[in-house]
Amino acid sequence: MNAQILDGKRLAAEVRAQTREKAAAFTGRTGTAPGLATVLVGDDPASHVYVASKRKMAAAAGIADFHHHLPGPAPEREIAAVLDDLAADPRVSGILLQLPLPAGKDSASLIERIPAGKDVDGLTTTSAGLLSRAAPGLRPCTPSGVIALLDAAGIDLPGKHVAVVGRSQLVGAPLAQMLLHRNATVTVAHSRTADLAAVTREADIVVAAAGREGLITAKHVREGAVVVDVGIHRTPDGLAGDVQFDEVAARASWITPVPGGVGPMTIAMLLANTLQAAAGLG
Structure with a gap:
Protein backbone atom coordinates (compact mmCIF):
# COMPACT_ATOMS: atom_id res chain seq x y z
CA MET A 1 0.00 0.00 0.00
CA ASN A 2 1.24 3.48 -0.86
CA ALA A 3 -0.03 6.00 1.66
CA GLN A 4 -1.70 9.19 0.52
CA ILE A 5 -0.23 12.38 1.95
CA LEU A 6 -2.10 14.51 4.47
CA ASP A 7 -0.78 17.79 3.08
CA GLY A 8 -0.62 20.27 5.95
CA LYS A 9 1.20 22.87 3.89
CA ARG A 10 -1.63 23.08 1.36
CA LEU A 11 -4.43 23.02 3.94
CA ALA A 12 -2.67 25.61 6.11
CA ALA A 13 -2.52 27.96 3.13
CA GLU A 14 -6.27 27.54 2.67
CA VAL A 15 -6.96 28.20 6.36
CA ARG A 16 -4.75 31.31 6.30
CA ALA A 17 -6.55 32.60 3.19
CA GLN A 18 -9.92 32.10 4.89
CA THR A 19 -8.64 33.84 8.01
CA ARG A 20 -7.34 36.76 5.92
CA GLU A 21 -10.78 37.22 4.32
CA LYS A 22 -12.55 37.05 7.67
CA ALA A 23 -10.03 39.40 9.29
CA ALA A 24 -10.56 41.96 6.53
CA ALA A 25 -14.31 41.73 7.03
CA PHE A 26 -13.89 42.09 10.80
CA THR A 27 -11.66 45.13 10.39
CA GLY A 28 -14.08 46.72 7.96
CA ARG A 29 -16.99 46.09 10.30
CA THR A 30 -15.34 47.22 13.54
CA GLY A 31 -12.65 49.65 12.38
CA THR A 32 -10.05 47.69 14.35
CA ALA A 33 -7.92 44.77 13.19
CA PRO A 34 -7.65 41.60 15.29
CA GLY A 35 -4.43 41.78 17.31
CA LEU A 36 -1.96 39.06 18.28
CA ALA A 37 0.58 39.70 21.06
CA THR A 38 3.64 37.44 21.14
CA VAL A 39 5.84 37.41 24.23
CA LEU A 40 9.34 35.99 23.80
CA VAL A 41 11.68 35.61 26.76
CA GLY A 42 15.37 34.97 26.17
CA ASP A 43 17.37 34.17 23.05
CA ASP A 44 16.62 30.55 22.21
CA PRO A 45 17.26 30.35 18.44
CA ALA A 46 14.38 27.98 17.71
CA SER A 47 11.94 30.16 19.65
CA HIS A 48 13.09 33.22 17.71
CA VAL A 49 12.42 31.41 14.43
CA TYR A 50 8.98 30.21 15.55
CA VAL A 51 7.89 33.64 16.78
CA ALA A 52 9.17 35.37 13.65
CA SER A 53 7.18 32.95 11.50
CA LYS A 54 4.02 33.48 13.55
CA ARG A 55 4.37 37.25 13.36
CA LYS A 56 5.00 37.21 9.61
CA MET A 57 1.97 35.04 8.88
CA ALA A 58 -0.23 37.03 11.24
CA ALA A 59 0.68 40.25 9.44
CA ALA A 60 -0.04 38.61 6.09
CA ALA A 61 -3.49 37.62 7.40
CA GLY A 62 -4.32 41.20 8.40
CA ILE A 63 -3.72 40.68 12.11
CA ALA A 64 -2.04 43.49 14.04
CA ASP A 65 1.31 42.63 15.63
CA PHE A 66 2.07 43.37 19.29
CA HIS A 67 5.43 41.81 20.06
CA HIS A 68 7.41 41.92 23.31
CA HIS A 69 10.92 40.50 23.68
CA LEU A 70 12.33 40.29 27.20
CA PRO A 71 15.88 39.24 28.14
CA GLY A 72 16.36 35.77 29.58
CA PRO A 73 17.28 37.04 33.06
CA ALA A 74 14.09 39.14 33.27
CA PRO A 75 12.35 38.43 36.61
CA GLU A 76 8.98 36.74 36.54
CA ARG A 77 7.29 39.86 37.89
CA GLU A 78 8.42 41.72 34.77
CA ILE A 79 7.03 39.04 32.47
CA ALA A 80 3.82 39.00 34.52
CA ALA A 81 3.50 42.79 34.17
CA VAL A 82 3.76 42.54 30.39
CA LEU A 83 1.10 39.82 30.29
CA ASP A 84 -1.18 41.85 32.56
CA ASP A 85 -0.83 44.93 30.34
CA LEU A 86 -1.66 42.88 27.25
CA ALA A 87 -4.63 41.30 29.02
CA ALA A 88 -6.02 44.79 29.67
CA ASP A 89 -5.24 46.18 26.19
CA PRO A 90 -8.42 46.23 24.04
CA ARG A 91 -6.31 46.22 20.85
CA VAL A 92 -4.97 42.76 21.73
CA SER A 93 -7.29 39.89 20.81
CA GLY A 94 -4.93 37.04 21.62
CA ILE A 95 -1.80 36.52 23.72
CA LEU A 96 0.87 33.91 23.07
CA LEU A 97 3.66 33.29 25.58
CA GLN A 98 6.32 31.42 23.60
CA LEU A 99 7.43 28.20 25.28
CA PRO A 100 9.71 26.90 26.59
CA LEU A 101 10.74 29.72 28.89
CA PRO A 102 14.35 29.95 30.14
CA ALA A 103 15.21 27.59 32.98
CA GLY A 104 13.91 28.63 36.37
CA LYS A 105 10.81 30.41 35.09
CA ASP A 106 7.39 29.18 36.27
CA SER A 107 5.62 28.96 32.93
CA ALA A 108 2.42 27.52 34.44
CA SER A 109 1.78 30.49 36.72
CA LEU A 110 2.57 32.97 33.95
CA ILE A 111 0.23 31.26 31.49
CA GLU A 112 -2.55 31.55 34.06
CA ARG A 113 -2.32 35.35 33.81
CA ILE A 114 -3.69 35.17 30.26
CA PRO A 115 -7.49 35.59 30.18
CA ALA A 116 -9.27 32.59 28.68
CA GLY A 117 -10.79 34.84 26.03
CA LYS A 118 -7.30 35.79 24.84
CA ASP A 119 -5.69 32.37 25.37
CA VAL A 120 -5.05 31.59 21.71
CA ASP A 121 -2.79 28.66 22.68
CA GLY A 122 -5.62 27.11 24.71
CA LEU A 123 -3.29 26.33 27.62
CA THR A 124 -4.85 27.97 30.68
CA THR A 125 -6.70 25.94 33.27
CA THR A 126 -9.93 27.67 32.26
CA SER A 127 -9.42 26.75 28.60
CA ALA A 128 -8.67 23.15 29.59
CA GLY A 129 -11.83 23.06 31.69
CA LEU A 130 -13.94 24.39 28.82
CA LEU A 131 -12.47 21.72 26.56
CA SER A 132 -13.19 18.96 29.09
CA ARG A 133 -16.84 20.07 29.19
CA ALA A 134 -17.02 20.44 25.40
CA ALA A 135 -17.99 24.07 26.07
CA PRO A 136 -17.15 26.89 23.63
CA GLY A 137 -13.59 28.13 24.01
CA LEU A 138 -10.20 28.45 22.36
CA ARG A 139 -8.59 25.07 21.65
Missing part, protein backbone atom coordinates in the same frame (compact mmCIF):
# COMPACT_ATOMS: atom_id res chain seq x y z
CA PRO A 140 -4.85 24.23 21.54
CA CYS A 141 -3.49 24.88 18.07
CA THR A 142 -1.68 21.64 17.25
CA PRO A 143 -4.56 19.32 18.21
CA SER A 144 -6.92 21.58 16.25
CA GLY A 145 -4.61 21.25 13.27
CA VAL A 146 -4.64 17.45 13.52
CA ILE A 147 -8.45 17.38 13.55
CA ALA A 148 -8.59 19.78 10.60
CA LEU A 149 -6.24 17.57 8.57
CA LEU A 150 -8.34 14.48 9.21
CA ASP A 151 -11.54 16.34 8.35
CA ALA A 152 -10.10 17.74 5.11
CA ALA A 153 -9.17 14.24 3.96
CA GLY A 154 -12.69 12.98 4.69
CA ILE A 155 -11.47 10.61 7.39
CA ASP A 156 -14.48 9.89 9.60
CA LEU A 157 -13.85 9.92 13.34
CA PRO A 158 -17.07 8.57 14.90
CA GLY A 159 -16.51 4.98 16.00
CA LYS A 160 -12.87 4.91 14.92
CA HIS A 161 -10.20 3.67 17.32
CA VAL A 162 -7.49 6.31 17.69
CA ALA A 163 -4.22 5.66 19.52
CA VAL A 164 -2.64 8.91 20.72
CA VAL A 165 0.99 8.29 21.64
CA GLY A 166 1.92 11.04 24.09
CA ARG A 167 0.04 12.70 26.94
CA SER A 168 1.45 16.23 27.07
CA GLN A 169 -0.79 19.16 27.96
CA LEU A 170 0.25 20.76 24.66
CA VAL A 171 -0.87 17.97 22.34
CA GLY A 172 -1.69 14.48 23.58
CA ALA A 173 -4.09 15.20 26.43
CA PRO A 174 -6.20 17.88 24.68
CA LEU A 175 -6.22 15.96 21.41
CA ALA A 176 -7.59 12.88 23.18
CA GLN A 177 -10.45 14.98 24.56
CA MET A 178 -11.18 16.57 21.20
CA LEU A 179 -11.31 13.15 19.57
CA LEU A 180 -13.67 11.87 22.26
CA HIS A 181 -15.95 14.84 21.59
CA ARG A 182 -16.00 13.68 17.95
CA ASN A 183 -17.15 10.21 19.08
CA ALA A 184 -13.88 8.40 18.44
CA THR A 185 -12.73 5.62 20.75
CA VAL A 186 -9.42 6.84 22.15
CA THR A 187 -6.46 5.06 23.73
CA VAL A 188 -3.72 7.27 25.18
CA ALA A 189 -0.31 5.59 25.25
CA HIS A 190 2.83 7.02 26.80
CA SER A 191 6.36 6.30 27.97
CA ARG A 192 5.20 3.71 30.50
CA THR A 193 2.84 1.85 28.19
CA ALA A 194 3.74 -1.85 28.10
CA ASP A 195 4.08 -3.23 24.54
CA LEU A 196 3.33 -0.02 22.66
CA ALA A 197 3.18 -1.82 19.31
CA ALA A 198 0.39 -4.09 20.56
CA VAL A 199 -1.64 -1.00 21.45
CA THR A 200 -1.08 0.99 18.27
CA ARG A 201 -1.59 -1.98 15.92
CA GLU A 202 -5.21 -2.14 17.08
CA ALA A 203 -5.89 1.45 16.03
CA ASP A 204 -7.50 2.81 12.88
CA ILE A 205 -5.63 6.08 13.42
CA VAL A 206 -2.26 6.52 15.14
CA VAL A 207 -1.16 9.97 16.28
CA ALA A 208 2.52 10.09 17.24
CA ALA A 209 3.15 12.93 19.70
CA ALA A 210 5.71 11.44 22.08
CA GLY A 211 8.66 13.64 21.18
CA ARG A 212 10.89 10.66 20.36
CA GLU A 213 12.47 10.56 16.93
CA GLY A 214 11.54 7.49 14.88
CA LEU A 215 9.53 5.86 17.66
CA ILE A 216 6.74 4.58 15.41
CA THR A 217 7.87 1.95 12.92
CA ALA A 218 6.08 -0.44 10.58
CA LYS A 219 5.54 -2.93 13.42
CA HIS A 220 3.44 -0.32 15.26
CA VAL A 221 0.94 0.18 12.43
CA ARG A 222 -1.63 -2.15 10.96
CA GLU A 223 -2.24 -2.25 7.21
CA GLY A 224 -4.42 0.64 6.08
CA ALA A 225 -4.15 2.76 9.22
CA VAL A 226 -4.00 6.55 9.17
CA VAL A 227 -0.79 7.91 10.72
CA VAL A 228 -0.36 11.48 11.94
CA ASP A 229 3.15 12.54 12.98
CA VAL A 230 3.26 15.49 15.38
CA GLY A 231 6.96 15.12 16.21
CA ILE A 232 9.67 17.35 14.80
CA HIS A 233 13.39 16.82 15.37
CA ARG A 234 16.45 18.45 13.84
CA THR A 235 18.91 15.86 12.58
CA PRO A 236 22.10 16.03 10.47
CA ASP A 237 19.94 14.94 7.52
CA GLY A 238 17.22 17.53 8.10
CA LEU A 239 13.92 17.48 9.95
CA ALA A 240 12.45 14.18 11.10
CA GLY A 241 9.38 13.14 13.05
CA ASP A 242 8.29 10.56 15.60
CA VAL A 243 7.44 8.20 12.71
CA GLN A 244 9.80 6.23 10.49
CA PHE A 245 8.17 7.72 7.40
CA ASP A 246 9.32 5.44 4.57
CA GLU A 247 8.55 2.11 6.20
CA VAL A 248 5.27 3.27 7.77
CA ALA A 249 4.08 4.88 4.52
CA ALA A 250 4.30 1.45 2.90
CA ARG A 251 1.59 0.18 5.28
CA ALA A 252 -0.58 3.23 5.96
CA SER A 253 -3.48 4.56 3.94
CA TRP A 254 -2.77 8.19 4.89
CA ILE A 255 0.27 9.78 6.51
CA THR A 256 1.60 13.23 7.35
CA PRO A 257 5.11 14.17 6.20
CA VAL A 258 7.70 15.99 8.32
CA PRO A 259 8.06 18.78 7.42
CA GLY A 260 4.85 19.86 5.70
CA GLY A 261 2.29 17.97 7.77
CA VAL A 262 1.08 19.07 11.19
CA GLY A 263 3.63 21.88 11.62
CA PRO A 264 2.10 24.39 9.18
CA MET A 265 -1.34 23.70 10.62
CA THR A 266 -0.28 24.82 14.10
CA ILE A 267 0.35 28.41 12.99
CA ALA A 268 -2.72 28.42 10.76
CA MET A 269 -4.92 27.44 13.70
CA LEU A 270 -3.23 30.09 15.87
CA LEU A 271 -4.36 32.74 13.39
CA ALA A 272 -7.87 31.27 13.27
CA ASN A 273 -7.96 31.32 17.09
CA THR A 274 -6.90 34.98 17.11
CA LEU A 275 -9.78 35.90 14.85
CA GLN A 276 -12.15 33.83 16.98
CA ALA A 277 -10.94 35.65 20.09
CA ALA A 278 -11.38 39.04 18.40
CA ALA A 279 -14.96 38.14 17.62
CA GLY A 280 -15.56 37.24 21.26
CA LEU A 281 -16.17 33.59 20.44
CA GLY A 282 -13.34 32.22 22.56
Whole structure:
Protein backbone atom coordinates (compact mmCIF):
# COMPACT_ATOMS: atom_id res chain seq x y z
CA MET A 1 0.00 0.00 0.00
CA ASN A 2 1.24 3.48 -0.86
CA ALA A 3 -0.03 6.00 1.66
CA GLN A 4 -1.70 9.19 0.52
CA ILE A 5 -0.23 12.38 1.95
CA LEU A 6 -2.10 14.51 4.47
CA ASP A 7 -0.78 17.79 3.08
CA GLY A 8 -0.62 20.27 5.95
CA LYS A 9 1.20 22.87 3.89
CA ARG A 10 -1.63 23.08 1.36
CA LEU A 11 -4.43 23.02 3.94
CA ALA A 12 -2.67 25.61 6.11
CA ALA A 13 -2.52 27.96 3.13
CA GLU A 14 -6.27 27.54 2.67
CA VAL A 15 -6.96 28.20 6.36
CA ARG A 16 -4.75 31.31 6.30
CA ALA A 17 -6.55 32.60 3.19
CA GLN A 18 -9.92 32.10 4.89
CA THR A 19 -8.64 33.84 8.01
CA ARG A 20 -7.34 36.76 5.92
CA GLU A 21 -10.78 37.22 4.32
CA LYS A 22 -12.55 37.05 7.67
CA ALA A 23 -10.03 39.40 9.29
CA ALA A 24 -10.56 41.96 6.53
CA ALA A 25 -14.31 41.73 7.03
CA PHE A 26 -13.89 42.09 10.80
CA THR A 27 -11.66 45.13 10.39
CA GLY A 28 -14.08 46.72 7.96
CA ARG A 29 -16.99 46.09 10.30
CA THR A 30 -15.34 47.22 13.54
CA GLY A 31 -12.65 49.65 12.38
CA THR A 32 -10.05 47.69 14.35
CA ALA A 33 -7.92 44.77 13.19
CA PRO A 34 -7.65 41.60 15.29
CA GLY A 35 -4.43 41.78 17.31
CA LEU A 36 -1.96 39.06 18.28
CA ALA A 37 0.58 39.70 21.06
CA THR A 38 3.64 37.44 21.14
CA VAL A 39 5.84 37.41 24.23
CA LEU A 40 9.34 35.99 23.80
CA VAL A 41 11.68 35.61 26.76
CA GLY A 42 15.37 34.97 26.17
CA ASP A 43 17.37 34.17 23.05
CA ASP A 44 16.62 30.55 22.21
CA PRO A 45 17.26 30.35 18.44
CA ALA A 46 14.38 27.98 17.71
CA SER A 47 11.94 30.16 19.65
CA HIS A 48 13.09 33.22 17.71
CA VAL A 49 12.42 31.41 14.43
CA TYR A 50 8.98 30.21 15.55
CA VAL A 51 7.89 33.64 16.78
CA ALA A 52 9.17 35.37 13.65
CA SER A 53 7.18 32.95 11.50
CA LYS A 54 4.02 33.48 13.55
CA ARG A 55 4.37 37.25 13.36
CA LYS A 56 5.00 37.21 9.61
CA MET A 57 1.97 35.04 8.88
CA ALA A 58 -0.23 37.03 11.24
CA ALA A 59 0.68 40.25 9.44
CA ALA A 60 -0.04 38.61 6.09
CA ALA A 61 -3.49 37.62 7.40
CA GLY A 62 -4.32 41.20 8.40
CA ILE A 63 -3.72 40.68 12.11
CA ALA A 64 -2.04 43.49 14.04
CA ASP A 65 1.31 42.63 15.63
CA PHE A 66 2.07 43.37 19.29
CA HIS A 67 5.43 41.81 20.06
CA HIS A 68 7.41 41.92 23.31
CA HIS A 69 10.92 40.50 23.68
CA LEU A 70 12.33 40.29 27.20
CA PRO A 71 15.88 39.24 28.14
CA GLY A 72 16.36 35.77 29.58
CA PRO A 73 17.28 37.04 33.06
CA ALA A 74 14.09 39.14 33.27
CA PRO A 75 12.35 38.43 36.61
CA GLU A 76 8.98 36.74 36.54
CA ARG A 77 7.29 39.86 37.89
CA GLU A 78 8.42 41.72 34.77
CA ILE A 79 7.03 39.04 32.47
CA ALA A 80 3.82 39.00 34.52
CA ALA A 81 3.50 42.79 34.17
CA VAL A 82 3.76 42.54 30.39
CA LEU A 83 1.10 39.82 30.29
CA ASP A 84 -1.18 41.85 32.56
CA ASP A 85 -0.83 44.93 30.34
CA LEU A 86 -1.66 42.88 27.25
CA ALA A 87 -4.63 41.30 29.02
CA ALA A 88 -6.02 44.79 29.67
CA ASP A 89 -5.24 46.18 26.19
CA PRO A 90 -8.42 46.23 24.04
CA ARG A 91 -6.31 46.22 20.85
CA VAL A 92 -4.97 42.76 21.73
CA SER A 93 -7.29 39.89 20.81
CA GLY A 94 -4.93 37.04 21.62
CA ILE A 95 -1.80 36.52 23.72
CA LEU A 96 0.87 33.91 23.07
CA LEU A 97 3.66 33.29 25.58
CA GLN A 98 6.32 31.42 23.60
CA LEU A 99 7.43 28.20 25.28
CA PRO A 100 9.71 26.90 26.59
CA LEU A 101 10.74 29.72 28.89
CA PRO A 102 14.35 29.95 30.14
CA ALA A 103 15.21 27.59 32.98
CA GLY A 104 13.91 28.63 36.37
CA LYS A 105 10.81 30.41 35.09
CA ASP A 106 7.39 29.18 36.27
CA SER A 107 5.62 28.96 32.93
CA ALA A 108 2.42 27.52 34.44
CA SER A 109 1.78 30.49 36.72
CA LEU A 110 2.57 32.97 33.95
CA ILE A 111 0.23 31.26 31.49
CA GLU A 112 -2.55 31.55 34.06
CA ARG A 113 -2.32 35.35 33.81
CA ILE A 114 -3.69 35.17 30.26
CA PRO A 115 -7.49 35.59 30.18
CA ALA A 116 -9.27 32.59 28.68
CA GLY A 117 -10.79 34.84 26.03
CA LYS A 118 -7.30 35.79 24.84
CA ASP A 119 -5.69 32.37 25.37
CA VAL A 120 -5.05 31.59 21.71
CA ASP A 121 -2.79 28.66 22.68
CA GLY A 122 -5.62 27.11 24.71
CA LEU A 123 -3.29 26.33 27.62
CA THR A 124 -4.85 27.97 30.68
CA THR A 125 -6.70 25.94 33.27
CA THR A 126 -9.93 27.67 32.26
CA SER A 127 -9.42 26.75 28.60
CA ALA A 128 -8.67 23.15 29.59
CA GLY A 129 -11.83 23.06 31.69
CA LEU A 130 -13.94 24.39 28.82
CA LEU A 131 -12.47 21.72 26.56
CA SER A 132 -13.19 18.96 29.09
CA ARG A 133 -16.84 20.07 29.19
CA ALA A 134 -17.02 20.44 25.40
CA ALA A 135 -17.99 24.07 26.07
CA PRO A 136 -17.15 26.89 23.63
CA GLY A 137 -13.59 28.13 24.01
CA LEU A 138 -10.20 28.45 22.36
CA ARG A 139 -8.59 25.07 21.65
CA PRO A 140 -4.85 24.23 21.54
CA CYS A 141 -3.49 24.88 18.07
CA THR A 142 -1.68 21.64 17.25
CA PRO A 143 -4.56 19.32 18.21
CA SER A 144 -6.92 21.58 16.25
CA GLY A 145 -4.61 21.25 13.27
CA VAL A 146 -4.64 17.45 13.52
CA ILE A 147 -8.45 17.38 13.55
CA ALA A 148 -8.59 19.78 10.60
CA LEU A 149 -6.24 17.57 8.57
CA LEU A 150 -8.34 14.48 9.21
CA ASP A 151 -11.54 16.34 8.35
CA ALA A 152 -10.10 17.74 5.11
CA ALA A 153 -9.17 14.24 3.96
CA GLY A 154 -12.69 12.98 4.69
CA ILE A 155 -11.47 10.61 7.39
CA ASP A 156 -14.48 9.89 9.60
CA LEU A 157 -13.85 9.92 13.34
CA PRO A 158 -17.07 8.57 14.90
CA GLY A 159 -16.51 4.98 16.00
CA LYS A 160 -12.87 4.91 14.92
CA HIS A 161 -10.20 3.67 17.32
CA VAL A 162 -7.49 6.31 17.69
CA ALA A 163 -4.22 5.66 19.52
CA VAL A 164 -2.64 8.91 20.72
CA VAL A 165 0.99 8.29 21.64
CA GLY A 166 1.92 11.04 24.09
CA ARG A 167 0.04 12.70 26.94
CA SER A 168 1.45 16.23 27.07
CA GLN A 169 -0.79 19.16 27.96
CA LEU A 170 0.25 20.76 24.66
CA VAL A 171 -0.87 17.97 22.34
CA GLY A 172 -1.69 14.48 23.58
CA ALA A 173 -4.09 15.20 26.43
CA PRO A 174 -6.20 17.88 24.68
CA LEU A 175 -6.22 15.96 21.41
CA ALA A 176 -7.59 12.88 23.18
CA GLN A 177 -10.45 14.98 24.56
CA MET A 178 -11.18 16.57 21.20
CA LEU A 179 -11.31 13.15 19.57
CA LEU A 180 -13.67 11.87 22.26
CA HIS A 181 -15.95 14.84 21.59
CA ARG A 182 -16.00 13.68 17.95
CA ASN A 183 -17.15 10.21 19.08
CA ALA A 184 -13.88 8.40 18.44
CA THR A 185 -12.73 5.62 20.75
CA VAL A 186 -9.42 6.84 22.15
CA THR A 187 -6.46 5.06 23.73
CA VAL A 188 -3.72 7.27 25.18
CA ALA A 189 -0.31 5.59 25.25
CA HIS A 190 2.83 7.02 26.80
CA SER A 191 6.36 6.30 27.97
CA ARG A 192 5.20 3.71 30.50
CA THR A 193 2.84 1.85 28.19
CA ALA A 194 3.74 -1.85 28.10
CA ASP A 195 4.08 -3.23 24.54
CA LEU A 196 3.33 -0.02 22.66
CA ALA A 197 3.18 -1.82 19.31
CA ALA A 198 0.39 -4.09 20.56
CA VAL A 199 -1.64 -1.00 21.45
CA THR A 200 -1.08 0.99 18.27
CA ARG A 201 -1.59 -1.98 15.92
CA GLU A 202 -5.21 -2.14 17.08
CA ALA A 203 -5.89 1.45 16.03
CA ASP A 204 -7.50 2.81 12.88
CA ILE A 205 -5.63 6.08 13.42
CA VAL A 206 -2.26 6.52 15.14
CA VAL A 207 -1.16 9.97 16.28
CA ALA A 208 2.52 10.09 17.24
CA ALA A 209 3.15 12.93 19.70
CA ALA A 210 5.71 11.44 22.08
CA GLY A 211 8.66 13.64 21.18
CA ARG A 212 10.89 10.66 20.36
CA GLU A 213 12.47 10.56 16.93
CA GLY A 214 11.54 7.49 14.88
CA LEU A 215 9.53 5.86 17.66
CA ILE A 216 6.74 4.58 15.41
CA THR A 217 7.87 1.95 12.92
CA ALA A 218 6.08 -0.44 10.58
CA LYS A 219 5.54 -2.93 13.42
CA HIS A 220 3.44 -0.32 15.26
CA VAL A 221 0.94 0.18 12.43
CA ARG A 222 -1.63 -2.15 10.96
CA GLU A 223 -2.24 -2.25 7.21
CA GLY A 224 -4.42 0.64 6.08
CA ALA A 225 -4.15 2.76 9.22
CA VAL A 226 -4.00 6.55 9.17
CA VAL A 227 -0.79 7.91 10.72
CA VAL A 228 -0.36 11.48 11.94
CA ASP A 229 3.15 12.54 12.98
CA VAL A 230 3.26 15.49 15.38
CA GLY A 231 6.96 15.12 16.21
CA ILE A 232 9.67 17.35 14.80
CA HIS A 233 13.39 16.82 15.37
CA ARG A 234 16.45 18.45 13.84
CA THR A 235 18.91 15.86 12.58
CA PRO A 236 22.10 16.03 10.47
CA ASP A 237 19.94 14.94 7.52
CA GLY A 238 17.22 17.53 8.10
CA LEU A 239 13.92 17.48 9.95
CA ALA A 240 12.45 14.18 11.10
CA GLY A 241 9.38 13.14 13.05
CA ASP A 242 8.29 10.56 15.60
CA VAL A 243 7.44 8.20 12.71
CA GLN A 244 9.80 6.23 10.49
CA PHE A 245 8.17 7.72 7.40
CA ASP A 246 9.32 5.44 4.57
CA GLU A 247 8.55 2.11 6.20
CA VAL A 248 5.27 3.27 7.77
CA ALA A 249 4.08 4.88 4.52
CA ALA A 250 4.30 1.45 2.90
CA ARG A 251 1.59 0.18 5.28
CA ALA A 252 -0.58 3.23 5.96
CA SER A 253 -3.48 4.56 3.94
CA TRP A 254 -2.77 8.19 4.89
CA ILE A 255 0.27 9.78 6.51
CA THR A 256 1.60 13.23 7.35
CA PRO A 257 5.11 14.17 6.20
CA VAL A 258 7.70 15.99 8.32
CA PRO A 259 8.06 18.78 7.42
CA GLY A 260 4.85 19.86 5.70
CA GLY A 261 2.29 17.97 7.77
CA VAL A 262 1.08 19.07 11.19
CA GLY A 263 3.63 21.88 11.62
CA PRO A 264 2.10 24.39 9.18
CA MET A 265 -1.34 23.70 10.62
CA THR A 266 -0.28 24.82 14.10
CA ILE A 267 0.35 28.41 12.99
CA ALA A 268 -2.72 28.42 10.76
CA MET A 269 -4.92 27.44 13.70
CA LEU A 270 -3.23 30.09 15.87
CA LEU A 271 -4.36 32.74 13.39
CA ALA A 272 -7.87 31.27 13.27
CA ASN A 273 -7.96 31.32 17.09
CA THR A 274 -6.90 34.98 17.11
CA LEU A 275 -9.78 35.90 14.85
CA GLN A 276 -12.15 33.83 16.98
CA ALA A 277 -10.94 35.65 20.09
CA ALA A 278 -11.38 39.04 18.40
CA ALA A 279 -14.96 38.14 17.62
CA GLY A 280 -15.56 37.24 21.26
CA LEU A 281 -16.17 33.59 20.44
CA GLY A 282 -13.34 32.22 22.56
